[in-house]
Amino acid sequence: GAGVSQSPSNKVTEKGKDVELRCDPISGHTALYWYRQSLGQGLEFLIYFQGNSAPDKSGLPSDRFSAERTGGSVSTLTIQRTQQEDSAVYLCASSLGLAGGGTQYFGPGTRLLVL
């Protein structure tokens, strides 16, 4: 389809392992966002990309979290040395621009469980 896709849909890992989450935005969308939703919580902003650069990384909770975007398209969120509190749904969104408040279109998310 033409929507935002994310992989894997589910990921179970052991504490201390590294994980990589992938996001494919809608074609042509220059802005890309990562959020996470912990159980019973709202969506928490992590990082914003415009093209391949990340002018706002203010939501990354620790230096174990990093993200990159290549070719102005695919983005990867990496969590190193995972902890149990990293368990959450990680959501990616993309937007075309600033019209209409920069409406963001979300992918289905990756459900991460750290044992």
Next chain:
Amino acid sequence: DQQVKQNSPSLSVQEGRISILNCDYTNSMFDYFLWYKKYPAEGPTFLISISSIKDKNEDGRFTVFLNKSAKHLSLHIVPSQPGDSAVYFCAASFMFSGGYNKLIFGAGTRLAVHP
């Protein structure tokens, strides 16, 4: 400090009646407000938005009202249908100096529409 609050974690409405979901915010710099709907195991889906210069926006069964003096917005769904049962997130947007929009989400309200 939560800038966007949805004080009702859940709402139950009879099919055919009106559903009213409420949202309060604290930052007067927000320039756009959006509502997203989320089904289980799916990403949030954009529903409707309103600019801060307006007080009402209508799209079919969905109407959003904005009261800037009270820093309050509401989503009205009339008539409510069982398929509307989902979690509804209120989000507020403001433009950063880098020229992008950042969304701040509320914690969500779970709507259940019963026959």
